Amino acid sequence: MAVLLSFEALRKEYFGVPALRDLTLDIRRGEVVGVIGENGAGKSTLMNMIGGVVAPTSGEMRWLGEPYHPRMPSDATARGVAFIHQELNLFTNLTIAENIFVDDFPARFGMIDRAAMRQRTAELLSQLALEVAPDTSVDSLAPGERQLVEIAKALHRDAELIIFDEPTTSLTPRETAKLFETIERLRADGKTILFISHILGDVKRLSDTVVVLRDGQLVAQEPAAGFDVPDMITAMIGRALGGLYPDRTAAPRDEIAFSAKALSQPGILEDVSFDIRAGEILGLFGLMGSGRSEMARIIFGLDPLEEGALTLKNQPLTGGVRDRIARGVAFVTEDRRAEGLLMDAPIAENLSLVSIEEFGRAPLALLDHARLDHRTEQLKTDMIIKAGDIKTQPARALSGGNQQKVVIGKWLMRHSDLFILDEPTRGVDVGAKFEIYALADRLAAAGSSVLFISSELEELMGMCDRIMVMNRGEVMGMFDRADFSERAILAMAFGKQAAGKEVAA
Amino acid sequence: MTGSARDRAMALVTNHGTLLLFVLIILVFGTQAPAFVGPENLGNIIKQASFIGIAAVGMVFVLLTAGIDLSVGSVMYLGPLIAGFAMRDFGVGVAGGLLVAVAAGAIMGGINAFLIVVLKVVPFIVTLSTLFFFRGFGAFLTSSRQFDFPEEIRAFGLSSVFGVPTPILFFAAVGVAAHIVLSRTAFGRQVYAVGNDEAAAAKAGIRVGRVKASVYVICSSLAALAGFILIAQIGRLDTGFGEGREFDVIAAAVLGGASLFGGIGTAFSAVIGATMIQAVKTGLVFTGTNLYLQPMLQGLIIFAAVFLDSVRAARLETLRRRFIRPR
Numbered sequence: 001m002a003v004l005l006s007f008e009a010l011r012k013e014y015f016g017v018p019a020l021r022d023l024t025l026d027i028r029r030g031e032v033v034g035v036i037g038e039n040g041a042g043k044s045t046l047m048n049m050i051g052g053v054v055a056p057t058s059g060e061m062r063w064l065g066e067p068y069h070p071r072m073p074s075d076a077t078a079r080g081v082a083f084i085h086q087e088l089n090l091f092t093n094l095t096i097a098e099n100i101f102v103d104d105f106p107a108r109f110g111m112i113d114r115a116a117m118r119q120r121t122a123e124l125l126s127q128l129a130l131e132v133a134p135d136t137s138v139d140s141l142a143p144g145e146r147q148l149v150e151i152a153k154a155l156h157r158d159a160e161l162i163i164f165d166e167p168t169t170s171l172t173p174r175e176t177a178k179l180f181e182t183i184e185r186l187r188a189d190g191k192t193i194l195f196i197s198h199i200l201g202d203v204k205r206l207s208d209t210v211v212v213l214r215d216g217q218l219v220a221q222e223p224a225a226g227f228d229v230p231d232m233i234t235a236m237i238g239r240a241l242g243g244l245y246p247d248r249t250a251a252p253r254d255e256i257a258f259s260a261k262a263l264s265q266p267g268i269l270e271d272v273s274f275d276i277r278a279g280e281i282l283g284l285f286g287l288m289g290s291g292r293s294e295m296a297r298i299i300f301g302l303d304p305l306e307e308g309a310l311t312l313k314n315q316p317l318t319g320g321v322r323d324r325i326a327r328g329v330a331f332v333t334e335d336r337r338a339e340g341l342l343m344d345a346p347i348a349e350n351l352s353l354v355s356i357e358e359f360g361r362a363p364l365a366l367l368d369h370a371r372l373d374h375r376t377e378q379l380k381t382d383m384i385i386k387a388g389d390i391k392t393q394p395a396r397a398l399s400g401g402n403q404q405k406v407v408i409g410k411w412l413m414r415h416s417d418l419f420i421l422d423e424p425t426r427g428v429d430v431g432a433k434f435e436i437y438a439l440a441d442r443l444a445a446a447g448s449s450v451l452f453i454s455s456e457l458e459e460l461m462g463m464c465d466r467i468m469v470m471n472r473g474e475v476m477g478m479f480d481r482a483d484f485s486e487r488a489i490l491a492m493a494f495g496k497q498a499a500g501k502e503v504a505a
Numbered sequence: 506m507t508g509s510a511r512d513r514a515m516a517l518v519t520n521h522g523t524l525l526l527f528v529l530i531i532l533v534f535g536t537q538a539p540a541f542v543g544p545e546n547l548g549n550i551i552k553q554a555s556f557i558g559i560a561a562v563g564m565v566f567v568l569l570t571a572g573i574d575l576s577v578g579s580v581m582y583l584g585p586l587i588a589g590f591a592m593r594d595f596g597v598g599v600a601g602g603l604l605v606a607v608a609a610g611a612i613m614g615g616i617n618a619f620l621i622v623v624l625k626v627v628p629f630i631v632t633l634s635t636l637f638f639f640r641g642f643g644a645f646l647t648s649s650r651q652f653d654f655p656e657e658i659r660a661f662g663l664s665s666v667f668g669v670p671t672p673i674l675f676f677a678a679v680g681v682a683a684h685i686v687l688s689r690t691a692f693g694r695q696v697y698a699v700g701n702d703e704a705a706a707a708k709a710g711i712r713v714g715r716v717k718a719s720v721y722v723i724c725s726s727l728a729a730l731a732g733f734i735l736i737a738q739i740g741r742l743d744t745g746f747g748e749g750r751e752f753d754v755i756a757a758a759v760l761g762g763a764s765l766f767g768g769i770g771t772a773f774s775a776v777i778g779a780t781m782i783q784a785v786k787t788g789l790v791f792t793g794t795n796l797y798l799q800p801m802l803q804g805l806i807i808f809a810a811v812f813l814d815s816v817r818a819a820r821l822e823t824l825r826r827r828f829i830r831p832r
Contacts, residue, residue, distance in 0.1 A: 089708055090705070091705065091706070092768075093701045093768040093769060094694060094697055102698050102709050104710075110690065111685070111689045112689055
């Protein structure tokens with residue numbers, strides 16, 4: 001088979017830090033290529049280069065032998081590259097046909113030729129076995145159907161290479177099955193497919209070839225037929241632990257501080273139960289779409305809970321966010337820029353955000369600035385926040401690690417019994433990571449319970465007393481520290497096929 | 506989609522709330538004062554609604570892109586004023602005057618568009634500034650004095666074709682033309698796309714800047730046209746003409762179902778909204794309601810319509826929630 005796209009010593013550095021190191025790889029025409037790797041392995045960087053979003057630092061891409069240097073996404077589209085992202089690029093207020101033709105409407109006498117548009121759309125939809133009218137509003141389509149509309153768009157533009165980026169995360173099993181049929185059909189029609197997914201069973205089933213990236217390097221390129229899921233996992237990890245984590249200073253106590261009993265929320269969680277002891281760090285591992293963050297939001301009172309009960313210090317935990325904060329729940333959100341910080345407000349103001357009411361002074365509850373300043377200044381020293389004047393410097397001016405310290409710090413201004421840390425080290429450099437780990441240890445040593453959510457398994461293994469694994473909103477299992485095994489935990493998170501309970505088709 | 510009777514009734518009310526409200530208004534006033542629903546009065550309502558209505562049709566274009574234009578009240582004043590000078594000092598005639606007014610409006614829209622698209626200042630602030638600037642320029646030209654138009658303009662303003670008053674004809678023509686542009690042309694559909702997701706529109710290869718610039722030009726042109734047509738009925742232009750009208754115009758568009766968040770609304774929504782506001786005003790006169798209650802009622806009705814809009818948005822939000830496992 002002819003080579004459609006090839007990479008020669010392709011390299012990308014961000015501020016001198018390589019995200020992709022000298023990748024050399026051929027994508028053959030008409031193949032389905034599965035691309036797997038942990039977060040940060042370089043998959044997105046590679047896709048962004050193919051799509052013209054970022055330019056390589058060095059190296060060469062070739063399209064059918066010709067040099068290929070897309071400078072913007074439209075260059076890639078013009079060559080025949082189409083992306084089907086997790087987040088779809090559809091206009092929900094327009095019809096299917098309009099979405100397909102939005103950049104190039106067929107016109108007659110200055111007006112849209114609706115008949116031509118409908119007819120072409122109907123052809124495309126029937127190719128994809130999507131039985132809806134071309135004039136249906138995208139608003140009324142289910143996620144799987146919307147994805148098929150994106151694929152129809154790609155077909156309409158004669159895409160040669162179709163890149164699916166985690167396409168099944170928001171799909172039901174039936175929709176997923178239909179998507180796979182569609183992908184098979186596209187391959188039969190001679191299209192080339194890149195399929196990026198964390199669901200290794202799917203990757204094995206769909207792909208002809210599987211490509212594994214780790215730390216920006218190509219570590220394996222194997223025919224899918226002889227490449228089993230456990231081997232894929234081994235190829236993806238391959239990195240030793242050690243020296244990256246502080247020693248735990250105290251053992252968990254015996255009393256159970258927080259417990260969740262039979263939590264269920266239709267479409268989100270199903271019968272989730274677990275306990276956290278005082279002074280314990282419980283790790284929560286799961287892939288994207290496993291329900292980790294959704295559960296954190298429910299515990300913090302941001303999202304509704306249909307069934308089940310939460311208990312903190314032997315008292316039921318109910319009410320809204322304010323009630324839960326008052327009861328001693330702290331939530332360090334996953335997205336610190338959007339949800340955790342007032343980016344343009346001074347650091348001190350961010351630090352005092354949750355506890356400001358405690359600094360009121362009788363009789364008018366005017367703020368006791370002296371006490372507030374003293375406390376925030378103390379926190380800055382204590383947490384080693386690397387900043388100038390915290391009363392004037394905005395949070396935006398801090399590095400990622402120091403921003404995260406501010407997010408955690410605002411919860412340290414008051415006592416909390418349960419800390420939910422959702423991806424606390426994402427986008428944080430190694431040094432600051434260590435400080436955040438040490439902080440988690442300190443919280444636990446002081447008797448608080450910590451729920452540590454992360455998609456980096458290593459850090460959970462380094463820091464936690466136990467690790468709970470979730471998949472599709474269910475608890476798959478719980479590991480004690482003595483039984484931590486990267487392979488077993490990953491296999492469980494990737495679902496039943498990998499655990500060997502069910503043979504992949 | 507699952508739907509209990511209650512859900513479906515709810516969907517009906519939120520999706521067609523405006524029309525239901527309109528029918529309700531007509532019924533309430535009609536039962537209290539039968540003359541209200543007579544053809545003569547209904548014609549009057551539409552004629553009086555045409556001023557705000559024509560401008561509101563332009564406003565819909567802007568709102569569809571999630572923008573806003575606060576300068577329309579001043580454009581209604583300055584556009585016809587420039588046309589007045591052209592008619593008085595250069596004898597361009599009524600048709601010429603109308604063209605000058607629209608052209609002047611287009612230029613003012615171009616200024617708004619330049620500031621918003623090229624200098625990337627938010628529409629709210631840009632059009633708030635030009636609101637003062639355009640009116641101030643008019644006051645400078647006239648030294649804040651009333652401007653009298655040549656007498657011939659009233660003949661045009663009060664004319665009718667086959668018994669249909671000219672303002673209604675313009676209102677209808679603008680409404681139909683805008684509807685065709687919005688629903689049947691590539692440009693129109695791209696306006697909707699930009700309002701739905703600007704980033705996605707740019708990625709899809711739509712010239713977002715051009716689309717956004719065009720809507721401000723259209724909006725100001727129509728505002729100037731609306732001003733000219735009302736002036737043609739009065740024959741003179743006071744300094745305060747059009748002052749505060751931007752709110753009536755925005756209210757009419759929103760009342761008709763256009764969303765301030767972009768992407769939702771039609772040309773007819775503006776026509777209906779403007780007519781509805783006028784119907785309430787006239788109805789209150791017919792039923793002998795205390796005139797001082799009128800602004801309050803208008804406020805209540807606008808609130809009700811916008812409230813429906815936010816209910817609709819909240820419903821969409823729940824429908825769009827991502828589920829990670831089958832329900």
